[in-house]
Amino acid sequence: MSVSVIFAAAAAGVGALVYYKSAFPPSGKPIFSSFGLRSLKVHSTESISPNTKKLRFELPEGNLPSGLSLSASVLTFSFPGGGWKPCLRPYTPTNDLDEKGFLELMVKHYPGGKQSTHIHSLKPGDKLTFLPIPAFKWTPNKHAHLTMIAGGAGVTPMYQLARGILKNPDDQTRISLVWGVNTDADIFLKDQFAALEKQYPGRFKATYVVATPDAKSPYQKGFVTKQVLEKLGLTAAQNKGTKVLVCGPPPMEKALKGTKAAPGILGEVGYTAADIHTY
Numbered sequence: 001m002s003v004s005v006i007f008a009a010a011a012a013g014v015g016a017l018v019y020y021k022s023a024f025p026p027s028g029k030p031i032f033s034s035f036g037l038r039s040l041k042v043h044s045t046e047s048i049s050p051n052t053k054k055l056r057f058e059l060p061e062g063n064l065p066s067g068l069s070l071s072a073s074v075l076t077f078s079f080p081g082g083g084w085k086p087c088l089r090p091y092t093p094t095n096d097l098d099e100k101g102f103l104e105l106m107v108k109h110y111p112g113g114k115q116s117t118h119i120h121s122l123k124p125g126d127k128l129t130f131l132p133i134p135a136f137k138w139t140p141n142k143h144a145h146l147t148m149i150a151g152g153a154g155v156t157p158m159y160q161l162a163r164g165i166l167k168n169p170d171d172q173t174r175i176s177l178v179w180g181v182n183t184d185a186d187i188f189l190k191d192q193f194a195a196l197e198k199q200y201p202g203r204f205k206a207t208y209v210v211a212t213p214d215a216k217s218p219y220q221k222g223f224v225t226k227q228v229l230e231k232l233g234l235t236a237a238q239n240k241g242t243k244v245l246v247c248g249p250p251p252m253e254k255a256l257k258g259t260k261a262a263p264g265i266l267g268e269v270g271y272t273a274a275d276i277h278t279y
């Protein structure tokens with residue numbers, strides 16, 4: 001089921017349930033081990049780039065992890081302006097799924113954006129309501145190689161999945177990440193990806209493509225184009241058995257996937273619709 005279908009289903013009539021259900025979390029089990037709305041308290045917030053905040057939420061039982069599975073996301077709820085109509089948006093936790101006591105999100109602020117503005121206004125002690133949702137089902141070793149193409153904050157599902165794959169000794173999938181950002185300062189997971197490259201040589205490689213780089217930027221300038229993928233050896237012919245994961249702003253996803261009338265960049269480098277998953 002796609003995120004958008006889950007998203008639409010959850011939106012229907014959910015408002016009144018939010019506070020009722022979230023008042024009764026299960027006890028003795030990870031909070032997201034069963035389906036249902038849960039309300040968590042903000043523990044801390046930190047700016048990690050000019051427009052992105054890291055928020056740590058307290059789980060009710062400090063000795064248990066969240067219970068989310070690899071590649072799961074959480075749908076967040078708010079009621080902008082105190083109205084009755086809920087605003088629902090998915091986010092992908094960025095801490096280790098087995099970390100006890102906390103759930104962590106990295107949220108980029110879009111000026112005028114309903115949910116990102118609300119989440120950026122949260123302070124320690126405030127609460128946010130969540131619903132766990134599957135985003136993409138991962139089966140170890142199903143694909144020899146994953147090409148992850150992310151735009152901006154669309155990197156979070158890739159970060160979570162890459163770590164889950166790499167730390168599983170039974171999963172030998174190779175991963176190439178191409179992350180398109182606006183400026184050098186937007187590469188807020190650079191240290192974490194450098195650590196993965198060092199720890200898993202030959203298994204993980206990150207490449208950054210910067211639309212408006214600094215004068216001395218070491219990164220490729222521009223957008224994720226056909227030429228960029230060819231230069232990185234990420235065409236279908238160069239990497240047999242590749243699954244391509246895409247998560248980014250709508251114009252980027254459209255350019256990569258194309259339309260019924262015209263193939264996108266991924267079609268031009270040999271991928272079929274079945275090879276591609278969009279979050």
Ligand SMILES: Cc1cc2nc3c(=O)[nH]c(=O)nc-3n(C[C@H](O)[C@H](O)[C@H](O)COP(=O)(O)OP(=O)(O)OC[C@H]3O[C@@H](n4cnc5c(N)ncnc54)[C@H](O)[C@@H]3O)c2cc1C
Pocket residue numbers: 003073089090091092093105106107108109110111112113114115116117135152153154156157248249250279
């Ligand atoms: C599976 C999944 C996981 C996600 N995980 C994260 C995450 O971990 N962190 C995170 O910050 N975001 C994540 N997102 C994006 C997030 O769900 C929201 O779309 C985003 O925060 C904007 O919501 P908003 O209500 O603030 O903006 P809206 O009120 O929906 O939109 C306001 C304006 O912001 C712009 N805008 C909206 N969304 C985007 C976008 N994605 N890219 C560029 N411009 C946009 C548009 O110009 C729009 O007109 C994820 C999305 C998906 C599908």
